Amino acid sequence: MSIEIEVLNGDASWKTVEPLLQAVWPSEAIAKLPWGHVKWAHADLRVLIDAPEGGVGCHVGIYFRTIIWNGHRIHVGGIGGVATREDCRRRGYASIALNAAVETVRANEAARFILLFCEPHNFAFYQTRGWRPFTGDIYCEQPNGRIRFEAMAPFVFDIKRAPDTGTIDLCGLPW
16 A cells, blocks of 8 residues: 655645545534634645545644744744544555654754644653653734743754743744
8 A cells, every 4th residue: 555645735735635624623522622712823835645445544734933042043944734634544644744854854964853732642652652741831923922831841852952941932823
């Protein structure tokens, strides 16, 4: 069995991925989640895996941003919107898509590390793939201004060297 992986422009591919994200996170379910009120950034790129049954089976959003860590401007990659259709789970699609996203960020030679945010039930998934918790403070923009971001836990992945603590300002919306 071959797996079709595409890395597409984030905005241009939105209509393709929107049905998957709505199926994984229906609006009535999002309203009950700790992050349901958060305004999120739009992905710069998207990794898509097509399901053998048709349609998109898995998605990972990729973000590029210059952030401020402990007063220093640095360029990072971000991962967000990791979603796998219910009928496509337990096939390794999320691992494959995540690896493709990491390699895409790695190809952007300016990125020093990758940052993602996740819920507690996904901690083990990311940690077994080399991600580490970031124990410092994260700040981001929201419609009402700059806030300390606590809706989800931050994890980092080394490209060159990722910090484990300190203060990060995302200089925009979270992903």
